Amino acid sequence: MAFFKNQFANVVEWEEFRDDMIFWKWSNREIKKGSKLIIRPGQDAIFLYNGKIEGIFKDEGDYNIESEIIPFLSTLKGFKFGFNSGIRIEVLFVNTKEFTVKWGTKNAINIPTPGMPGGMPIRANGTFQFKVNDYVALIDKIAGVKSSYFVDDVKIRITAILDQLLMRWISKEGKDMFNLQANAHEIAKGIKDDLDMEVIDDGLTITGFTIMSFNYPKEIQDMINKNASFGMVGDMKKYQQVSILDGMSSGKTSGGGAASDVAGMMMGMNMAKEMIKNMEGDEKDGAKSVEQTPPPTDTAKKVNFCPNCGEKNTGTKFCPNCGYKLA
Known part of the structure; x- marks a missing residue:
């Protein structure tokens, strides 16, 4: 008969464990004499009786329910489990990991x-x-x-x-x-x-x-990337100018057909206005610089030869040969 002594004993453990499972309930079964509880790393076992928590076990290992678990529960709750015909109990296994x-x-x-x-x-x-x-x-x-x-x-x-x-x-x-x-x-x-x-x-x-x-969206991201690449975040005017240059250099403008042509023409006109404005600014700056330049002063002409005797002049006011006044 010893062979059949623990034939109805249960192993209470997390039977369907998965990494993505938060909890699993061992339920609707009787715990018999000789049953044991297995708690693996990262698991807590909660004993429930009539829907109420009787005890929580957190230390991993194998436990004999009759000699190690039930005495603890009886001391904790003042409740005595009987094993004459077994007892129905639920054990909630909880995954404690993050x-x-x-x-x-x-x-x-x-x-x-x-x-x-x-x-x-x-x-x-x-x-x-x-x-x-x-x-x-x-x-x-x-x-x-x-x-x-x-x-x-x-x-x-x-x-x-x-x-x-x-x-x-x-x-x-x-x-x-x-x-x-x-x-x-x-x-x-x-x-x-x-x-x-x-x-x-x-x-x-x-x-x-x-x-x-x-x-x-792609259009917004492209704009953000372009702003970042040109170091122009927040300067929309400068971004628009660069966009115009990009559009003209690539021959592409937004839209299509006549609308695209008109947009391109307007871009060109705007750029022409900007260029004229810049040229006018350069001309004004040039005029100012000319006005500020002092006119050259005339210096007295120096005679190289005496008109009276033809003697070479050495830079004096009178000819050293004939005494003719040179200046």
């Missing part, structure tokens, strides 16, 4: 922006981290009705409200729409706090939230 989830906006978020009636369409992506921090709330809100819970379940809930939070924190305090990355840390911190308040009642906590990048 989960990291990648997120990204499925559709562009139209952020209200002055001068753009439809708003600035922006996409964003990054990561967030969360973990279980309150077993009572987790059981009351989720584990009480679910046998397992996955990271994707949390991700779906988070991404459902993420667009609204991004719009709120990007629009707050007039952020620079063309340089959102500079404010990414501040925006992420605000979103993290709001998300934490959203999931805290479920026994979860958001431990981190990061925005990796903001993505603009």
Whole structure:
């Protein structure tokens, strides 16, 4: 008969463990004499009886339920489990690690922006981290009705409200729409706090939230890149001038057909006006410089030879030969 002594004994362990599983419930089975509990690294085991927590075990290892677990529970709760016919109990295994989830906006978020009636369409992506921090709330809100819970379940809930939070924190305090990355840390911190308040009642906590990048429409990104390459951020007049030069040098202008030709002609006329204006400015500057130059003064002419006797003059006022007055 010894062979059948523990034939009904159970091994209480996380049987369907997955890295993306937040908790898994061992339930609707009887614990018999000789049963044992196995807790692996990164797991906590919560004993539930009639929906109430009887004990939480966090140390990894193998435990004999009859000799090691039940005596502890009886001491803790003053409740005595009987093993005459076994007892039905639930054990909730919780993954204690911090989960990291990648997120990204499925559709562009139209952020209200002055001068753009439809708003600035922006996409964003990054990561967030969360973990279980309150077993009572987790059981009351989720584990009480679910046998397992996955990271994707949390991700779906988070991404459902993420667009609204991004719009709120990007629009707050007039952020620079063309340089959102500079404010990414501040925006992420605000979103993290709001998300934490959203999931805290479920026994979860958001431990981190990061925005990796903001993505603009191609036309806007091209403008930002060109501004950066020419060192002209904020100088729209200079950007327009460079755009005109680029368009004329490449033979391309926006639009097509007659509209394109008219646009090109107007660009040329504007450039001609600017050139004339610059030339007039140069002429005025030249005139000023001429006026300011003193006229050359006449100097007395020097006679080289005496007109009376032909004697060579050495620069004196009278001829040294005949005494003729030279000047």
